[in-house]
Amino acid sequence: MTDRFFLLFLRLPLVGRVLCIASISIVFFGIVIHFVEPNVFPTIFDGIWWAIITASTIGYGDFVPTTFEGKMVGIALIVVGAGFVSTYFVSLATTAVQRQNAVNEGKVAYVGKKDHMIIVGWNERSRYIIKEMTKLYPRLRIVLIDHTLREKPMPDIHVHFIHGSADQDHILQKAGIDEAHTVIITADPSVSEVQSDMRTILQLIAVKGCNREIYCVVEILTKQQVNNAIRAGADEIIESNYLTGSVLMNTLVNHGISKALSSILTQHHGSKVEFIELPDDLIDLPFSMIIQKFFQDEMLVIGIKKRGETLVNPPFDTKVETGDELLLIRGHYKNKSSNS
Structure with missing residues (x-):
């Protein structure tokens, strides 16, 4: 049984091992001071409280050993307990820094939210x-x-x-x-x-x-x-x-077209290009009527996606069918209303 606990202790990280030793030391000296000076430390809890305050070098002064034996216990606590407590805080800070460095260096696995x-x-x-x-x-x-x-x-x-x-x-x-x-x-x-x-x-x-x-x-x-x-x-x-080649070629033919394309594709500048599913009430209507209906909602339909193939600016008499998707540009004010 003892070997088993010792193995479990060794498997703990350094911070955990130091914390265990520091806690055991504080409890031990707290119990000892209670029996050495029961008048000054009437309960074991008072002894442990004094050991924690002393080992952490805070020293409130609410409990002070008065006898020679009690002072010797205090000296031993400062030498042993304070050392372990200080080591614990140093180890804790070191572990935090090492963890942050590992994250920055890409060594830590992602454990955040799903659907990333x-x-x-x-x-x-x-x-x-x-x-x-x-x-x-x-x-x-x-x-x-x-x-x-x-x-x-x-x-x-x-x-x-x-x-x-x-x-x-x-x-x-x-x-x-x-x-x-x-x-x-x-x-x-x-x-x-x-x-x-x-x-x-x-x-x-x-x-x-x-x-x-x-x-x-x-x-x-x-x-x-x-x-x-x-x-x-x-x-x-x-x-x-x-x-890139297509944009360069079109820029040579139509100067400034690259800025127009960039403005359309940059979503936070007021426009949004996207595919949407065809509403049921618009099935079998010609493309010209589709344009008119969406224009009223400040959306410009510029194409149709049929069976995986995108048709940009198709003939106005082209009928939209079940399963088709519409390629459109949402207007600036429509984006504002939808975000709100």
Whole structure:
């Protein structure tokens, strides 16, 4: 039995072991002083109270040993008990600092709320996503996975950092992959485009292997790897080079178009582009009537999503059918009313 308790004691963290020793010492000296000077310390509780005050170096002076034996007990308490109490507080502070350093260095697993978002890779796109998402959804929990960072990159924003590569299962488990609702895998700017896409697809396979139901958005740089990303299970693919090239080309043809697109896509500036399900009362109506009905609510319908294919500005006589989704832009005042 004694060996069992000793083993349990050794398994405690350093702070716990020091606290146990300090508590035992205080109780022991409290009991001893009660029997040495029963007139000054009429109860055991009074003795323990005096031991706590003395060991913590506070010294109220409400209980003071008067005999030689009592003073010797006090000296022993100061030498032994105060040392353990001081060690306990130092160990506690050290543990707190080490814990905070471990969190900043990405060594601590995420144990927060469920339905969080995981972002893989640190770059300017990740920085932008984190800043915008925390503005739009302050309660959203975000976990960042990156193998190049040495510590949390944005200490002023509530983001949990995990150091490591997202193609390893234990790193994904530390990020809470089983409870997350979305994963965004960004391209690695430190390697070539082909290598970046290969790494992205490998990370996508690992994510889907850990949680097949999670929604995965991946950034692909080369056209040749788009089909491989689809085969690996990507729910949505962002071809960043293609999108950037399209914007550059349109800017050459129509000067200033990039600012207009940026204004539309930047949600907190007053507009919001989104898909919504087609209301039942609008089934089989032409696209022209759909535009008129939503325009009254300060929403501009710009397209239809049919069987997974998005039609932007389709012919006005196009009929919307069951299962279609509407692509629209919510107006500034509509956003204000909906947020309130």
